[in-house]
Amino acid sequence: MRKLADKPFRLVSGLDGALVAGARVSVPLDGRWLVVRLPAPLRAQLAAQRRLWVLGRFVMLPGVVVPRRGAFRDTPVKGSVPFAAEAVSPGRMLAIQRRFLSAYYFFSVAMLLVMSAFGLWTAADYPRRDSVLVECAWFFGIGCGIGAIGLALAAVLLLRRLPEPTWTELAVVPGPASINLFGMVTVKGRTVLPDGREVTVQAGGSDPSLAANIAATGRLWVLGVPVAGKMAKAGVPGHAVFGPVKFGS
Incomplete structure (x- = not known):
């Protein structure tokens, strides 16, 4: 990206012939395919607006300042289907964003549970019972477990259906x-x-x-x-x- 800092972004509109396979979008560009992985909220925005900014193999969507790194390929991603245009309401965009965050929360819950299990196992199985490590491991395991419960509740709340926002x-x-x-x-x-x-x-x-x-x-x-x-x-x-x-x- 640093080598391209003095070059302008190129606006690609319409996205005629664009394909999608899961999270990867393949865009025909200059006789090749620019393949970029986009999370669900960005895919929804791209499906509605049909516009993106390209600089080399980096991609940005309107209003989003964080670039996504793609790759040029001779063929699109295997199993791709046409990337159809689809309008997105504010409520649907918000729901997609909340589901995206919820998935991250659930992943963090899994990590915290693993850390909690490791801490509790260490506290229960460490041979030197008078070591300060045993007490610290108990607090670590219990703390991670409580954090996992709180984060799981937050993830579930994010999945609630909300009325159309104002x-x-x-x-x-x-x-x-x-x-x-x-x-x-x-x-x-x-x-x-x-x-x-x-x-x-x-x-x-x-x-x-x-x-x-x-x-x-x-x-x-x-x-x-x-x-x-x-x-x-x-x-x-x-x-x-x-x-x-x-x-x-």
């Missing part, structure tokens, strides 16, 4: 943005709530695309009605962009 559009005066050690981007600013109160707002942290869209457009879309001093879910309608925002009191 969006509230807010104008934001963006302030400074910051990036932490993990690459998470946070942007701060000020906005006026529907009740007329002027408050601070902080967005991003989990999705850099959300912070980038706010900084670039000066607009913030919130699910439901925002309340001062509360957290809310925000995103970009029609795009696989979601993240938390915090309103000041």
